[in-house]
Amino acid sequence: MDAPLTLNGWLPQAETVTVLTGAGISTDSGIPDFRGPQGVWTKDPAAAALSSIDSYLADPEVRRRSWRARLDHPGWAAEPNRGHAALVELERAGRLRAIITQNIDGLHQSAGSSPSAVIEIHGTMRDAICLSCGLRTPMPEVLARVGAGEEDPPCVSCGGIQKSATISFGQALDPDVLAAAIAAARSCDLFLAVGTSLTVQPAAGLCLEAVEHGARLVIINAQPTPYDRVADAVLRTPIGEALPRLVSRVCEKTGGGAR
Numbered sequence: 312m313d314a315p316l317t318l319n320g321w322l323p324q325a326e327t328v329t330v331l332t333g334a335g336i337s338t339d340s341g342i343p344d345f346r347g348p349q350g351v352w353t354k355d356p357a358a359a360a361l362s363s364i365d366s367y368l369a370d371p372e373v374r375r376r377s378w379r380a381r382l383d384h385p386g387w388a389a390e391p392n393r394g395h396a397a398l399v400e401l402e403r404a405g406r407l408r409a410i411i412t413q414n415i416d417g418l419h420q421s422a423g424s425s426p427s428a429v430i431e432i433h434g435t436m437r438d439a440i441c442l443s444c445g446l447r448t449p450m451p452e453v454l455a456r457v458g459a460g461e462e463d464p465p466c467v468s469c470g471g472i473q474k475s476a477t478i479s480f481g482q483a484l485d486p487d488v489l490a491a492a493i494a495a496a497r498s499c500d501l502f503l504a505v506g507t508s509l510t511v512q513p514a515a516g517l518c519l520e521a522v523e524h525g526a527r528l529v530i531i532n533a534q535p536t537p538y539d540r541v542a543d544a545v546l547r548t549p550i551g552e553a554l555p556r557l558v559s560r561v562c563e564k565t566g567g568g569a570r
């Protein structure tokens with residue numbers, strides 16, 4: 312057992328929980344972490360540079376390589392895990408305000424979380440978007456063209472360059488999505504940061520938004536984060552164990568009303 316969880320009597324009193332998830336919740340589903348100690352970008356910074364929007368627009372070879380990488384992405388075969396399932400339970404118990412995720416894999420929705428409850432601040436790999444006219448197409452339709460031999464399939468409407476509907480390096484976040492994330496951080500009484508190094512803005516700053524608006528902060532992450540010192544509890548146990556246990560602790564109280 313994690314000692315902090317048994318001590319924290321306030322956990323079952325959390326009525327409105329906002330959860331921030333990062334790559335760590337999806338590694339159990341076989342999706343590699345990009346920024347962790349063993350991360351793809353940590354070990355190969357050049358790979359990070361290649362995923363900038365400028366090189367994507369300027370270099371057809373970068374686009375061809377990107378389409379092949381999308382076709383082979385482990386996310387297509389991935390299944391949600393116990394961590395994702397625990398957050399579905401939290402929603403069914405009526406305690407979830409929102410899931411803000413840095414992940415693009417769509418596994419929260421696959422697990423059964425309501426699409427309306429999931430705020431994807433870095434976008435989704437499950438759609439393609441035209442960078443000229445903004446047309447959105449389900450990614451499998453575009454990948455079928457790649458599989459059939461089109462190395463860099465143009466937009467069917469305007470002929471423009473397409474990419475996955477994700478935020479690349481050098482690309483601004485969607486302001487409406489960001490506003491929804493900030494609102495969810497400010498209007499919870501418990502903010503759970505799960506599987507994120509909390510080193511990338513704006514995700515990291517959302518922790519402070521929550522704390523400054525009166526929420527308790529619990530961090531579940533294998534490595535230390537810059538926000539551990541402001542957290543009410545920090546758990547280092549694997550997410551697949553820690554998150555289901557924490558959710559069942561939060562959901563202990565039935566009936567509502569009393570504080």
Ligand SMILES: [Zn+2]
Nearest residue numbers: 441444466469
């Ligand atoms: Zn277009």
